[in-house]
Amino acid sequence: MNKMLPTVGIIANPVSARDIRRIVAHAGNLQVTDRANIVLRLLAGLGAVGIRQVLMMPENAGIRHHVTRDLKRSVNMGERRFPDVDYLDMAVTASTDDSVRAARMMREARVSAIIVLGGDGTHRAVVSACGDVPIAGVSSGTNNAFPKFKEPTIVGLAVGLTAMGAVPPEVAFQSNKMLEVDISGRKEIALVDVAIVAERFVGARALWHTENFKELYVSFAETEVIGMSVVAGILDPVDRKTPEGRRVVFDNSNPPRHLLQAPIAPGVIADIGIDYWEVLLPDVAFPIAEKEGSIALDGERELSFSKNDQPTVTLRTNAFRTIDVAACMKSGAKTRLLRIN
Amino acid sequence: MSKNPFPLSKDDLLIAYRMMKTIREFEERLHVDFGRGEIPGFVHLYAGEEASAVGIMMHLNDQDQIASNHRGHGHCIAKGVDVKEMMAEIYGKVSGSCRGKGGSMHIADLSKGMMGANGILGAGSPLACGAGLAAQKLGHNGIGMSFTGDGASNQGTFLESLNLAAVWNLPVIFVVENNGYAESTSVDWAVAVDSYVDRAAGFGLPGVTVDGTEFFAVYEAAGELIKRAREGGGPSLLECKMIRFFGHFEGDAQTYKAEGENEYNRKHHDCLKIFRAHVTKAGVLSDEELDAIDTQVLALIDAAVEEAISAPLPTADDLTTDVYVSY
Amino acid sequence: MARTLSFKDAVNEAIDQEMTRDPTVIMMGEDIVGGTGSPGEADAWGGVLGVTKGLYAKHGDRLMDTPLSESAYIGAAIGAATCGLRPIAELMFLDFLGVCFDQMYNQAAKFRYMFGGKAETPVTIRAMVGGGFRAAAQHSQMLTPIITHVPGLKVVCPSNAYDAKGLLIQSIRDNDPVIFCEHKNLYAHEVDVPEESYAIPFGEANIAREGTDATIVAYGLMVHRATEAAENLAKDGIDCEVIDLRTLSPIDMDTVYESVESTGRLICVDEANPRCSIASDVTASVTQEIFSSLKAAPQLVTAPHTPVPFSPVLEDLYIPSAEQVADAVRKTMAT
Structure with missing residues (x-):
């Protein structure tokens, strides 16, 4: 893959937050339209710092429909805010297996980072197959200890800066147990x-x-x-x-x-x-x-x-790497990466 | 035999398996007999979806009422409607559950809490609300349950019922049996809000999605929803994602399905095989015990068909009775 | 003890007495309590025209306001009827039939037959019918023929407060689904009504006026138009019998036959549109069964084959008048 054109992967799980905890607890359900909006905010952040290629996991639960529609509208309006989005060529089983396979395929496609939208379960699935590709998480699930909710626009910017090579690795990455x-x-x-x-x-x-x-x-x-x-x-x-x-x-x-x-x-x-x-x-x-x-x-x-x-x-x-969003943003601000002039 | 790890006693596991197997063999036999031209009318088969009906119905008693749909054989059997009477009904015989006046799409037995299969999709949801309302007003802890497919979940009656049940806090559970196809039309295309949990949330109801081919997942989730409804916790929605082994109706060539889809599903997503694997691996039930049930079920279905074929037909006198209680 | 009561109050009293007598009777409908969840009075309306006013204070939560959602609550009433309750559901205007008809004709009407005689559905659906309120095409229709057509439903359409009370009590006690049609233009009409509870059996027409020259068959508001016509014709020496059908399903054709056999002349008055109406149904039966008793061709007096118009001048032309009825009688007398 061309070094000048880094690609970022996005795995957005459409099926998390649907389980019995909506009955036995008062767990929320992040709606599909909200998930699509999170993806769009990630894309906006990525696009703003120069990422032009994004590879996504396909799914049939609605995120793709919403995202595709909005990207088309943006193009119709003459914008170039969003990167191009391609979908992995894989069959959709609507289970956790999709996340595992998507992570493996993204690793093979040498993406610079994978952004994960999901809960602990989705993150676990991705980590099981992503190897040394760093991940950044946005929480959507029910029982989340691992990912925190961070504004996706910021996550997009931080991951984008990292993928563009603008943040030193020792600042950008954290290792995890x-x-x-x-x-x-x-x-x-x-x-x-x-x-x-x-x-x-x-x-x-x-x-x-x-x-x-x-x-x-x-x-x-x-x-x-x-x-x-x-x-x-x-x-x-x-x-x-x-x-x-x-x-x-x-x-x-x-x-x-x-x-x-x-x-x-x-x-x-x-x-x-x-x-x-x-x-x-x-x-x-x-x-x-x-x-x-x-x-x-x-x-x-x-x-x-x-x-x-x-x-x-x-x-x-030292089991896998995550992207330290706060450190990336701090570094980006310090090195004036986010200033236009 | 090792300790039973499941939330059902060994006896109940046997009952559940027998029910699922009975539904399966009932449907497989209808498929064959319909193909031979022996059965009149429209027949919609439930094969592949057994874990949903049985996983849910194991929690219900005769006071709990269910409103079913066109694909109702599984719901009927799981709710305790007599299998031989059902078979006779489908053959249009006077010994049938409905004296040959209802047929496959209208089998009912209110004494068992089966308010009827229904040829009008989505029509059962308001009726289930009525059952919940009756339980609420009569002060017993029964519940109403509506079975809807992914297709009928787009009906106004279904959506209005979600709202009515929410505002009246009815002990009603809306089961969406999502087998991916509304007749031939894909759920991915036909349902604009792609998650039933989202859809329930839109009406202020909690919703849960489970793998409908996993008996224990359905059983456990349904148990919580039902307990909640009985205790005054109000309505909720349960989506069972499942597989329809046959077409929409018998005679459907299923050309809208992917190549090899049915074969793949029968191999990898057969809820009966999955159930058998769990209980035998845990050492709670043996293959011999389950095989013995298989044999008994096949004998029951054979007997049901034989009796249905030899049962008397309705007569002209039957045409005009049972319209009113009095007229 | 009899006292004068309006149609509206007779309906209220019937519901009240049945709710008092039988704890399984409940009632639901849009605004039948009125104001549920609103900041003002809890029992604000008692129905859009106040017919059920005061019942909530007596019977509490057995009366339930519903969301504006006819399919769901009419269906729920029907479902509850199969599960041990005896619900009364108010469909505010029968014109709203279109949004819940499936529950009435495909569900309630057919349960007993489809299930081989194993179901009872003791539900009463009350609905306002008829014109004269300047309520235009979607709040004024006489859709009785549509529901009468359906086997499994019973259809009642009283013409006065006495019948309204007795027939509504019978409807609530009846074990089949009953559509109870209340003509909104009769709500204020008063007659003597006993205080005590009484039921009028279905399928028994009432001879509203005895006569020997011609038989006028009507129901609902049209009974009054027919009687008015009969009084006017009496001045000309034409003596008409007026039969109030009271219930359209079951229908008491025997009383009609008996009357036509003695008068030899039939005039059917119906506020419904003419095609496939109650008037055409009665006429067809008489023609088929006692053709030889007829001295003249039967006459039908109905609304025209149009929607109900709004403008008062047009609506007055739409609803059959006493003059039209009298003209029809004179036409049969001429032969």
Whole structure:
């Protein structure tokens, strides 16, 4: 690919924020039209700093329809604000697999960065396949600890500056931890948390039956996030850089050893019993104590396991790169990149 | 046998499987018999969509009322309507569920909470609101449930019902069974708001989308919605994304589908196979137990067809009865 | 004890007495309480013309305002009727039939037959009908023929307060879906109405005026036009019998046959448009069944084959008048 023409990838998940948390919690649903508007704001930011090529994941849930219509209108009006948007040539399955395949294809197409619009689940899918391509996230999902909501226009500008080579890599990129789950040889990842719950079926995926919580592994633990990782954040926070994680063992007896209130889902502040917690060191495979149950990755039940599986959890450092939007903007301002004269 | 990891007892898992299998074999048999020219009229088959009807109906009792649509056989069977009477009805016999006066598109049994399949798409949603209203006013904790396809979700009746249920806070659940096709027209084209959760939100209702080929996903989500409705939490919408193995109606050549679509779906997205894989892998049910049900179901369907064929036809006297209670 | 009551108050009293008697009776409609959710009075209107005023104060939440959404709430009333309630739904004007007719003729009307006799749908749909309010083409029609055409529906159209009360009580108690048509121009009309509850059976026409020379068949407001014509003709020595059908489905043809067999002359008066009307239906039945009793060709007096006009002068021409009825009678007397 021509060095002079960097391409940025956008993976906008149309199906996140549709699950049972709209019933068991008060989770929102970012509407398809809003998602399309977020993409347009990203494109405006990218276009303003010189990005002319954007590669998007195709989907059939409406984002593409809205974006295409608006881009056409913009062209009709003689504007050249937006980059050209191409879509990956891939079949749409309307599942998380689309995000995984799109990330792989974008990596192969050597995009400079991938902007992800979605929740923890979408980010996990992208990270599982993007390799060393840096990502920048815009939160749209329900249970988001990993991506933060940032104004997409700013994200577009920051990613654009980075992709154009205008921000030094040591400023632009951050490295991140993640958790690796090994279940009888099958490897899965989680960006924030791995929860072990008693339910042994995947079902509606979300976690809300607190009486079934068994163990929790987190790569970082903040106190101001929603989701399972906040439990560790309340007990013993650890930031995104420090090379350690946390392991928490729940206690469902009455009364439990420790009792805390944690905002585990939007609008749901649950009483949670804790037995103990400890530091999780990197690169050590930690065998899951429970003999059977299911494993929730970043808040969604993904796998069930039984006695024969002996799953382990390992904390990995320097696992993938993200773009530090604030640092890019600061750098851009300092080097007068955002000034026209 | 290992500990049961599922939210249903072993007995209930067997019941659920039997129901799904009964629906499947009922429809497969109709497909064959219709092809032979043995069945009059229009027949719309539910095969492929069983996990939705059964995953939901496992939570309901006879007091809960459902308003179904043209593709109603699965809803009827899952709601407990007698399979032999249904078969006789589809054959137009006087021993049928509706004495041969309704046919495939109008099977009903109010005593079982089945308010009727319906040939008018979208017409069931207001009726389900009525069932919810009756439960609310009579003070029992029954619910109303409307089954609509992605196509009929564009009907005014459906949209008006979402609003009515919201303002009256009715114990009603709107199930959108999205199989991707309104007859032959793609949902991607025909539904302007591309998410049913968005559409529900437009009426102030919570909505949930689940994989309708996953029995346990449907079961768990439906359980939460139904519990909420029973406890006074009001209406909600459940979108089940699913697969229609056959055409819109029998005789549909399905040329609007992609090449190999049906074969691929039968191989990879068959809700019965998926269910079987889950329960056998977990060691809760064995292939032998499930195979035994398969055999029993096939025998039931055979018997239903035999009895339907040999059942008496309606007579001229039947033409003019059952119009009014009194006239 | 009888006292004079208006048609409107008779309807109100019938609903009140049935709601008091039977806790499964509920009522819904646009503005039937009036003002729900608004900053003013909770019970502001009691229906667009005040017919249900005061019922909310007595029966509370069993009366429900609805969103402006006929398909949904008429359908909900029908659904609720199959699930143990006995709902009265008000379709403000029968002209609004078009936005909810499916629920009436494809759902309520057909449940019992389609389901092999296993369903009962005891719903009453009250609706205003008829002209004279200068309400123009979409709020003035007499659409009784359309609903009478449908097997499974019962159709009632009373001409006075006494019948309105007794027939509405019967409608609410009836186990089939009933469309109860209230002529808006009769709301203020008063007759003696007993205080106690009573039901008038369906399918029993009322002889509003006895006579020997000609039979005039009418319903609703047209009963009054027919009676007025009969009184005027009496001055000329023509003695007309006026039959008030009261219910259009079921219809009491026996009373009509009996009368025509004695008079030999038939005049059908209908505020509906002429084609496929109640008038043409009655005429066809008489002609087929007792042709030999007829001394003259039956006459039909109906609205013209036009929409209802707005301008008062035009609307007065549109609605059949006593003069037109009298002319038709004279025409049959001439042969």
